[in-house]
Amino acid sequence: MADITFTLNGERITLREEPNLRFLDVLREKLNHTGAKEGCGEGECGACAILLDGHIVNSCLLPLASVDGRDVVTIEGYRMTERYQMLEKAFIEEGAVQCGICTPGMMIAAESMLRENPDPTDEEIRHGLAGNLCRCTGYNMIIAAIRRAAKEGEGLW
Amino acid sequence: MRHIIPKTYREALEHLKSGSLHILAGGTDLMVQNRAWSETPVAFKKDTLYVYNLEELRYIEREGDMLHVGALASYDMLERHPDTPSALKRCIALLASPGLRRVATLAGNIGNASPAADGVLVLYALDARVVLDSADATREIPIEEAITGPGRTAFEDGEMIREIRIPLEDFDSERFKKVGGRKADAISKVSFLGAAAFDGDVIKDLRLALGAVNTTVVRRREIEAQYQGLTAADLKARSQEIREAYAPYVRPIDDQRSTATYRRQVALNLIEDYIHSL
Ligand SMILES: Cc1cc2nc3c(=O)[nH]c(=O)nc-3n(C[C@H](O)[C@H](O)[C@H](O)COP(=O)(O)OP(=O)(O)OC[C@H]3O[C@@H](n4cnc5c(N)ncnc54)[C@H](O)[C@@H]3O)c2cc1C
Numbered sequence: 001m002a003d004i005t006f007t008l009n010g011e012r013i014t015l016r017e018e019p020n021l022r023f024l025d026v027l028r029e030k031l032n033h034t035g036a037k038e039g040c041g042e043g044e045c046g047a048c049a050i051l052l053d054g055h056i057v058n059s060c061l062l063p064l065a066s067v068d069g070r071d072v073v074t075i076e077g078y079r080m081t082e083r084y085q086m087l088e089k090a091f092i093e094e095g096a097v098q099c100g101i102c103t104p105g106m107m108i109a110a111e112s113m114l115r116e117n118p119d120p121t122d123e124e125i126r127h128g129l130a131g132n133l134c135r136c137t138g139y140n141m142i143i144a145a146i147r148r149a150a151k152e153g154e155g156l157w
Numbered sequence: 158m159r160h161i162i163p164k165t166y167r168e169a170l171e172h173l174k175s176g177s178l179h180i181l182a183g184g185t186d187l188m189v190q191n192r193a194w195s196e197t198p199v200a201f202k203k204d205t206l207y208v209y210n211l212e213e214l215r216y217i218e219r220e221g222d223m224l225h226v227g228a229l230a231s232y233d234m235l236e237r238h239p240d241t242p243s244a245l246k247r248c249i250a251l252l253a254s255p256g257l258r259r260v261a262t263l264a265g266n267i268g269n270a271s272p273a274a275d276g277v278l279v280l281y282a283l284d285a286r287v288v289l290d291s292a293d294a295t296r297e298i299p300i301e302e303a304i305t306g307p308g309r310t311a312f313e314d315g316e317m318i319r320e321i322r323i324p325l326e327d328f329d330s331e332r333f334k335k336v337g338g339r340k341a342d343a344i345s346k347v348s349f350l351g352a353a354a355f356d357g358d359v360i361k362d363l364r365l366a367l368g369a370v371n372t373t374v375v376r377r378r379e380i381e382a383q384y385q386g387l388t389a390a391d392l393k394a395r396s397q398e399i400r401e402a403y404a405p406y407v408r409p410i411d412d413q414r415s416t417a418t419y420r421r422q423v424a425l426n427l428i429e430d431y432i433h434s435l
């Protein structure tokens with residue numbers, strides 16, 4: 001057991017848990033944050049994506065120990081932002097959500113990318129989504145949604 | 158199993174004295190290799206030293222013509238750093254995904270010692286060296302000596318990588334190729350790095366490295382040396398001979414990713430194509 005302290009969606013918390021727990025399980029099982037999903041459990045699909053210090057990481061590959069002292073934002077926290085609202089609207093308008101399993105991860109990937117590159121080309125969007133799989137949409141709608149959010153949300157990122 | 162979260166690098170080295178430990182950096186290899194059932198802790202087979210938060214080791218610094226890459230510098234940091242050699246940047250751009258590049262390290266790529274490791278391939282071609290510390294000693298070894306076989310390193314119990322040193326040199330031509338399945342996540346079926354520097358028309362430096370075709374990365378300095386001093390035209394005329402010179406070292410295995418025959422053909426074609434591109 002170890003005491004691990006971090007901020008989760010702006011709130012500082014300390015947990016006394018096994019440091020070798022996957023952070024994905026900590027979020028889902030201990031903290032009741034089920035927005036991050038388990039797809040592959042091996043870093044290949046991006047369903048478990050979260051923002052660690054503002055940048056996308058795969059929470060299935062992250063042991064709890066590594067989160068100590070860091071800042072975590074999950075889709076639950078990101079939902080509260082204007083940028084999320086813009087992405088959500090664009091995803092709906094472009095039909096970028098079908099079963100929805102990949103969607104939280106796609107939004108996190110989009111946020112991580114747009115933060116650094118507010119005006120990405122399609123190629124750059126694809127590069128930013130390289131770690132996120134979608135079985136349903138064939139990606140084009142997701143790319144269109146991100147392109148639309150970047151355009152309509154100019155100034156937000 | 159013990160879980161040790163050191164607060165300082167010094168403390169980490171002291172703990173390493175106690176025997177063989179997993180050193181967990183980005184964790185992108187260790188977490189997958191020791192994966193247990195979902196919702197249960199990862200099943201490490203050894204005591205684990207969690208070093209990811211040792212900020213002391215998270216640096217990239219240029220000193221003259223040498224780049225010092227701290228053991229916890231991520232691929233993402235390398236990708237952004239102005240002094241990172243372009244060959245390494247080419248490799249990182251094709252390595253996994255943004256989320257993985259954010260946490261994974263070159264030191265972990267070395268520690269994992271996969272013959273298919275892409276970062277290691279580039280380090281071979283760039284003559285990188287590895288600095289290992291233990292609680293009471295430091296040594297520096299060339300990358301070829303650091304890796305001794307698939308999953309095996311020359312590190313002693315008690316040692317860990319402090320930094321990787323990469324000489325900064327200019328090449329006139331560079332090519333990184335990875336022949337794999339899906340671009341982002343495929344661990345290479347075959348990977349290749351070629352680099353060359355010319356003096357006018359004459360080749361003064363030629364480097365060829367192949368990954369995933371033998372138990373470690375293949376780089377043959379004696380073959381490279383034979384062709385230095387030739388013009389590009391002479392070199393091209395001898396491309397078949399160069400291909401054959403590498404053939405004995407290209408001894409891939411069959412695995413779930415690819416067959417040996419396919420890998421062998423691809424690897425030798427990559428060399429020949431590169432020579433023709435010069
Ligand atoms: C989805 C996915 C895609 C991937 N794609 C690629 C790819 O395209 N190319 C590629 O080459 N690899 C790939 N990998 C493998 C992996 O990401 C890399 O090998 C990475 O560089 C490992 O770094 P890490 O910091 O995460 O290592 P860790 O998992 O933390 O450690 C790996 C090994 O190195 C040792 N180690 C770590 N730090 C040190 C140190 N300072 N001193 C001594 N030993 C140390 C550890 O003990 C362990 O044995 C992929 C992995 C996944 C999950």
Ligand code: FES
Nearest residue numbers: 039040041046060
């Ligand atoms: S569940 Fe983490 S990447 Fe697939």
Ligand code: FES
Nearest residue numbers: 099102134135136
């Ligand atoms: S919408 Fe179903 S996996 Fe993407």
